[in-house]
Amino acid sequence: xxxxAASAISxxxxxxxxDGFTAVPLTGGNRLLCSEPDYSSxxxxxxxxxxxxxxxxxxxxxxxxxQQAGVTDPSAIIxxxxxxxxxxxxxxxxxxxxxxEEMLTPTAFIQSTHNTVxxxxxxxxxxxxxxxTYVHRALSFETALLDTMMLLKENGTSQVLVGxxxxxxxxxxxILERFGLFRKQPAGEGAAFFVAKASPDAAIAEVxxxxxxxxxxxxQVEDAVKTLLQTHGxxxxxxxxxxxxxxxxxxxxxxxxxxxxxxxxxxxxxxFKALCGEYPTSTxxxxxxxxxxxxxxxxxxMTDASHVRYAVIYNADKSGYxxxxxxxxx
Amino acid sequence: xxxxxxxxxxxxxxxxxxxxxxxxxxxxEGRAGLSAIRYLDTVHKNTFPAGExxxxxxxxxxxxxxxxxxxxxxxxxxxxxxxxxxxAGINGSVAYRTGLxxxxxxxxxxxxxxxxxxxxxxxxxxxxxQVVEHECGAVTEKMAAALQVTDFVSTVSTACxxxxxxxxxxxxxxxxxxxxxxIAGGTDALSCFTLNGFNxxxxxxxxxxxxxxxxxxxxxxxxxxxxxxxxxxAVAKDLSKxxxxxxxxxxxxNDAYHQTASxxxxxxxxxxxxxxxxxxxxxxxxxxxxxxHGTGTQNNDASESTAIRRIFGNSLPxxxxxxxxxxxxxxxxxGLEAVYSIKAMEQQCLLPGLRISKPVIEEEGVMVNEFTNGxxxxxxxxxxxxxxxxxxxxxxxxx
Amino acid sequence: xSREQLIEDLKRQxxxxxxxxxxPESINADEPLFNEGLGLDSIDALELIVxxxxxxxxxxxxxxxxxxxxxxxxxxxxxxxxxxxxxx
Numbered sequence: 001x002x003x004x005a006a007s008a009i010s011x012x013x014x015x016x017x018x019d020g021f022t023a024v025p026l027t028g029g030n031r032l033l034c035s036e037p038d039y040s041s042x043x044x045x046x047x048x049x050x051x052x053x054x055x056x057x058x059x060x061x062x063x064x065x066x067q068q069a070g071v072t073d074p075s076a077i078i079x080x081x082x083x084x085x086x087x088x089x090x091x092x093x094x095x096x097x098x099x100x101e102e103m104l105t106p107t108a109f110i111q112s113t114h115n116t117v118x119x120x121x122x123x124x125x126x127x128x129x130x131x132x133t134y135v136h137r138a139l140s141f142e143t144a145l146l147d148t149m150m151l152l153k154e155n156g157t158s159q160v161l162v163g164x165x166x167x168x169x170x171x172x173x174x175i176l177e178r179f180g181l182f183r184k185q186p187a188g189e190g191a192a193f194f195v196a197k198a199s200p201d202a203a204i205a206e207v208x209x210x211x212x213x214x215x216x217x218x219x220q221v222e223d224a225v226k227t228l229l230q231t232h233g234x235x236x237x238x239x240x241x242x243x244x245x246x247x248x249x250x251x252x253x254x255x256x257x258x259x260x261x262x263x264x265x266x267x268x269x270x271x272f273k274a275l276c277g278e279y280p281t282s283t284x285x286x287x288x289x290x291x292x293x294x295x296x297x298x299x300x301x302m303t304d305a306s307h308v309r310y311a312v313i314y315n316a317d318k319s320g321y322x323x324x325x326x327x328x329x330x
Numbered sequence: 331x332x333x334x335x336x337x338x339x340x341x342x343x344x345x346x347x348x349x350x351x352x353x354x355x356x357x358x359e360g361r362a363g364l365s366a367i368r369y370l371d372t373v374h375k376n377t378f379p380a381g382e383x384x385x386x387x388x389x390x391x392x393x394x395x396x397x398x399x400x401x402x403x404x405x406x407x408x409x410x411x412x413x414x415x416x417x418a419g420i421n422g423s424v425a426y427r428t429g430l431x432x433x434x435x436x437x438x439x440x441x442x443x444x445x446x447x448x449x450x451x452x453x454x455x456x457x458x459x460q461v462v463e464h465e466c467g468a469v470t471e472k473m474a475a476a477l478q479v480t481d482f483v484s485t486v487s488t489a490c491x492x493x494x495x496x497x498x499x500x501x502x503x504x505x506x507x508x509x510x511x512x513i514a515g516g517t518d519a520l521s522c523f524t525l526n527g528f529n530x531x532x533x534x535x536x537x538x539x540x541x542x543x544x545x546x547x548x549x550x551x552x553x554x555x556x557x558x559x560x561x562x563x564a565v566a567k568d569l570s571k572x573x574x575x576x577x578x579x580x581x582x583x584n585d586a587y588h589q590t591a592s593x594x595x596x597x598x599x600x601x602x603x604x605x606x607x608x609x610x611x612x613x614x615x616x617x618x619x620x621x622x623h624g625t626g627t628q629n630n631d632a633s634e635s636t637a638i639r640r641i642f643g644n645s646l647p648x649x650x651x652x653x654x655x656x657x658x659x660x661x662x663x664x665g666l667e668a669v670y671s672i673k674a675m676e677q678q679c680l681l682p683g684l685r686i687s688k689p690v691i692e693e694e695g696v697m698v699n700e701f702t703n704g705x706x707x708x709x710x711x712x713x714x715x716x717x718x719x720x721x722x723x724x725x726x727x728x729x
Numbered sequence: 730x731s732r733e734q735l736i737e738d739l740k741r742q743x744x745x746x747x748x749x750x751x752x753p754e755s756i757n758a759d760e761p762l763f764n765e766g767l768g769l770d771s772i773d774a775l776e777l778i779v780x781x782x783x784x785x786x787x788x789x790x791x792x793x794x795x796x797x798x799x800x801x802x803x804x805x806x807x808x809x810x811x812x813x814x815x816x817x
Contacts, residue, residue, distance in 0.1 A: 045750040046768050077584070082465060084487070089523075096526050097447050101373045105746075105779045107772055109527030110589055110717065113435065114466065114487035119718025122584040128601055131584040131720055132495055135437075136485040137467035143484045147499065150506050174453050175461060214480050319471070532775060532792070591771060 001149050001196050002203035002330065004159075005068035007061040008192035008288035009034050010276045016064060018292045023300050025274045030182045031173055032277035034189055047124065050107060052087035057191035058117035058165035059124065066125075066161060069195035069202075075158035076130035078147050079118040079165065080140030082280035086169045088112035117165050117191075138280040138317030140164060141287075142212050145325075149210070152198040163193030164281035181278065181318075185247035188277015192284035194291075203330040205294040207287070208232050215320040218258045225262050225312070228326050240308040241293060242267045243286045245315035247278060252316040259314045259324075267312070268302045275300075283323060286313045290327040335501040336566040336573035337558050337726065339418025341410035341515070342669045344554030344656045345381030348393075349413055353666075354673050357681050358701050362655045364538050364550050372522050378534050381552025381657030382520055394476070401438035401463040402553075404472040407517030410555035410665070411473055415513055418559040419570050422478065426510040426565055429482035431500045432470040432557075433492030433516030435661040438463030440521045469517070482509055487661065489716030490623070491582075492516050493556065494664030494724055498580045500560045510565050515557030515665025524660065525551060531590065539626035541651035542635070542697060544688040549625040552657025556665030558672065572729070574672045578709070579612070579725030581605025590717050591629050596637025598721035599623070599713060603641050606711065606723040616709050617647045617725075619680055619698075621667045623713040624651025625658050634713065635690050646691060647711075650683035650698040664714035664722065671710040671726050679703045735806045743802070746780050747773055758803040766801070774799055781805070787812045 008014045011032035012023060026032050034057060039048055042060045051059065058079065066074065092108040113119075115133040122131050130151070134143040141164035148162045168189040176187065200206065209231060211224045229235060242264055246256040260269060276285040289299065290311045298305045313325040342349065345363025346356035356363065367375035369382050383390070383406060390405040391398035411430065420426065441460040448456035463469055467485045474483040482503070486496045493516025500512030518524075528534050528551060535548035566573045583605060585598025592598065607614060623634055638646065652670050653659075659666055674681050680702040689697040708728045715721040730738075740753035749767065760766040763774075774795055781787045787809055789798060798808045 049748040049750055050772075082467060084466070092527065093443065093446050093523065094450060096443070096522060097450055101522065101526050103779055103783055104526050104530040105776045106527060106530035106590075107776060109523075109530055110772060112527075113489050113717050115489055115716070115718040115720055116589070118488075119584070119589060119720065122586045122719055123589065126586045128584050128586050128597060130582045131488070131718075132486065132499075132582060133488050134484060135466040135487040136470060136483065137465060139484065140467070147502075150502050153506065154502070171449075175449070175458075178454070178458060212482075214474075214483060319468075530775065530779075532778075588770075589772065 001152055001207045002200050003194050003196055003205045003207060003291055004202050005065040005195040006204065006288045006291040007064035007068065008190060008285055009036060009057040009061055010190040010285050011035060011188060012275055021292060021297055023275050025300060030186045032186045032188045050111060052085055052111060054085055054087065054165050054167035055111065055117055055120055059120050061191045062121045062161055062163060062193040065193040065195050071159050071195055073125065073127055074129060074161040076151050076160045077118050077121050077127060078144045078160060078162045079133045080144035080281055081114060081117065081133065081135055081165050082137050082140045083166050083172065084114035084135060085112045085116050086167055086172050090169055090171045137319055138315065138321040139212050139323060141281045141284045142210055142323045145207065145210055148196050152196065156198045158197060160196045161193060162196055163191065164284035165191035166279045166281045168279065184249040185273065186277045188273065188279045188282060190276050190285050192288045200330055205291045206328045206330055208326040208328050211324045213322040216322055218254055221255050221322060222258050222262050225259055225324055228324055232326060234310060236263045237266050239263045239267045239310045239312050241311035242269045243272045243289055243311060243313040244269055245273055246271050247273045251318055255316040263312055270299045270301060280317065283313055283315050287325065294329045333505050334563050335504050335577045336561050337575050337577060337672055338561045338566060338569055338573045339414040339559030340669045340672060341412065341414030341417060341557045342666055343383055343406050343410045344659060344666055345383060345552050346655050350669060350673065357652065357655060357670065360682060360684060360701060362538065362684055364657055370520050370522065372525055374525060374529065377536060379538055379550050380520055381550060383553055399459055400472060401469055402440045402519035403434055403436060403438060403517050404463060404469040406519060406553065406555040407432055407469065408473045408476050410515065410517065411477055411513050411557040414557040414559045415477065420511060420559065427481045428479050428511040429500065429503060429509045430470065430474045430477060430479040431484050431486065431496040431512055431514045432473060433486040433496040433661045434466045434469055434518055435487055435489055435492060436518050436521050436524055437466035437469050439523045440519045443522050488720040489718055490660050490663060491714040491716040491720040491722040492661035492664065494714035494722035495582060497558065497664065497668060497724060498582060498722065501577050501580060504560055504562045510562050512560045513557055514560055515555065516661040517555035518553055518660040518662045520551055520553040533627045535626060538685060539654060540685045541624035541626040541654050541683060542622065542631050542690045543686045544690055546626045546628065546631060548627050550657040552659040554656060554659045554662050554666055556662055556669045558668050575675055575726045576729055577724065578727040579606035579610030581609060582722045585719035585721055587719060592633035592715065594633060596633040598719050599634050599715050600637040600640050602721040602723040603637060603711065606725045610725045610727065612709055614642050615645055617711050618707045619674060619710050620647055620649035621671045621710060621712040622649050622651040623715045624653055626653065630715065631690055646693060646696045648680055648696060648698050650681055652681055654684035667712050668724060671712045675707050675710055675726060675728055678705060678707050680705050732806055732810060735809060736802055739802050739805055742780060742784060746776055756802065759801050762799055762801055781809065785809050
């Protein structure tokens with residue numbers, strides 16, 4: 001699967017700023033909010049008035065990725081979102097409680113549906129193609145990528161728009177904080193979209209393979225990393241960059257230790273959640289980072305990225321979902 | 331890519347029954363499951379009839395063998411998925427690569443809406459265990475753990491077409507050689523959130539709904555879960571009983587017209603049906619029965635019937651909407667209606683739509699209005715269309 | 730309440746409720762609310778029904794009356810005044 005365009009809105013200044021991008025570890029307390037661009041050149045005012053942040057961010061990165069790739073009518077639109085449209089969900093719930101189920105307006109309800117981001121993109125593009133939304137926790141984006149890979153296999157000429165979006169709201173932050181999720185790591189959010197196709201022309205990076213695991217043991221993770229590399233004729237020393245989902249929260253350390261020991265000897269290790277915060281589809285931001293590194297951008301702690309040929313993204317979510325992606329330069 | 335995908339097991343729970351056999355009996359006897367709301371706590375309980383599963387959460391938890399703190403969505407989903415797996419005779423004795431692909435639109439909202447009043451009054455209020463399963467994925471996760479599925483687990487949420495898309499993904503993973511067995515379908519519990527949402531859209535019928543009738547006034551909501559077990563050819567040969575049918579066609583398209591309404595010319599539904607037919611290699615005239623999306627809203631039924639005429643011209647297959655029995659079960663409807671369609675094929679019968687006095691499609695005999703036995707049924711088209719323009723069609727064929 | 734005052738109130742309420750990206754004063758009371766005018770759609774119509782109910786206690790009983798009542802802010806004001814008169 002070749003990536004021909006990538007766009008991300010994140011707590012970093014990432015949007016339409018791949019050239020000038022400098023990743024900075026953020027110090028915004030334990031809640032990192034997205035740095036949102038001016039949307040006026042991307043989304044008509046008539047449409048944006050109903051869009052909550054997740055929808056704006058998702059639609060804007062999708063449109064940007066398509067523009068970069070010069071694609072106007074993608075063969076498929078595939079979105080991953082773990083939480084869905086939380087802002088609108090919260091608005092409708094609040095009114096429902098306060099108004100005791102009377103005199104409710106439908107807008108927030110309509111916009112709260114999980115497939116709203118993908119649907120709004122289709123609506124803006126007048127795109128009648130395949131459209132799907134995956135909502136499976138920390139594998140939402142990975143499932144979207146897996147679907148994309150199958151579509152490209154099923155039809156070699158496809159150009160697929162694939163991405164992920166999740167928003168943090170005041171309410172979701174409080175609730176997740178009560179679960180203790182942000183004691184040692186900042187909460188994050190973001191949207192990233194990519195254009196993917198089966199042929200390498202004009203590609204900026206290649207996603208060579210993805211492995212996902214559910215509640216594995218450390219040995220299984222190690223085996224999966226090795227197998228993924230071997231499948232592509234690679235050994236641990238061939239990887240120059242590990243984008244690791246590790247944070248200061250130590251709960252998943254045993255897994256990160258194993259992966260870092262397996263491929264970290266020669267590779268620079270970057271903890272991408274220091275840049276975007278913790279959220280279930282944060283691997284989409286990591287893929288964006290990998291894409292721009294393959295184009296020569298350096299990351300914090302890395303003076304030169306020109307030697308990076310292979311990168312691995314590894315994420316171990318506390319809910320038991322692990323994913324490993326192998327990315328290569330084109 | 332065209333390796334056959336077989337359906338080896340069926341599971342269903344809805345307002346018309348707690349398992350496949352009860353559901354089918356109600357369909358045969360013409361008994362709808364729509365009535366005044368009894369289990370959901372809402373101010374609208376006597377205003378809008380709904381197709382509730384006739385069990386309390388405690389009763390469902392007992393059937394699941396669970397503690398009783400889980401989302402109704404997870405319980406309904408587990409019961410139907412378990413039935414489907416048992417029906418297929420897959421008990422874990424052979425290590426097939428197995429996946430669970432579920433669909434839901436509400437997830438654990440049924441519990442979240444109990445948490446919310448306390449949380450709104452005080453941000454440290456409300457029991458956290460009521461939001462543990464809020465995420466759609468968390469509901470599937472609970473089901474997967476109980477079913478002991480670990481190879482692949484995912485959740486689809488494309489509003490009312492969700493479970494048709496879950497079935498599609500399952501079939502594609504088998505065809506791509508990634509899995510051998512997939513339990514695919516969807517589940518949605520009735521919730522105040524959806525009931526009030528549809529009420530705000532002013533598309534709920536205060537009487538019993540009349541899908542595909544000219545006098546239709548809107549939809550009744552329902553709840554339930556429907557799952558089918560998809561298997562590869564190799565697994566189908568392995569199993570002790572013959573598979574029910576093959577999934578020969580599927581397609582997903584987007585209407586790209588409006589966030590909630592369907593286009594007047596039915597573009598999305600037309601493309602979904604056309605794509606499914608093309609994949610199956612069948613002619614339109616090969617379709618013996620259409621299980622309609624048929625919600626009973628002015629807009630859906632007009633758009634769907636227009637799209638059907640564009641595909642089938644004047645030689646319309648027989649068709650009905652079983653939502654006249656179950657109500658609209660949202661993300662579960664594609665799964666439930668897949669089960670109904672496959673049962674209709676197994677039993678060689680046509681399922682009726684209820685309460686039709688002036689059919690939208692007026693040609694004699696096209697709208698099935700009573701249970702009809704002894705009809706050769708080889709190919710069935712099942713439609714599921716949703717908010718956000720998401721339209722999907724599935725075709726099941728006799729083996 | 731005078732018709733002029735009601736129209737000004739409605740402009741503000743509609744802009745706020747529908748999150749329109751225009752200044753209330755820039756709306757002409759006779760310009761069409763839907764399609765080519767302010768560009769509202771069927772979802773907004775449902776919002777307007779609730780807005781009238783909430784702010785003016787007026788229910789639009791027949792959905793078929795919608796297009797006539799919601800032609801412009803002027804026609805909405807007329808409908809509200811007429812119904813308020815009936816209620817009194």
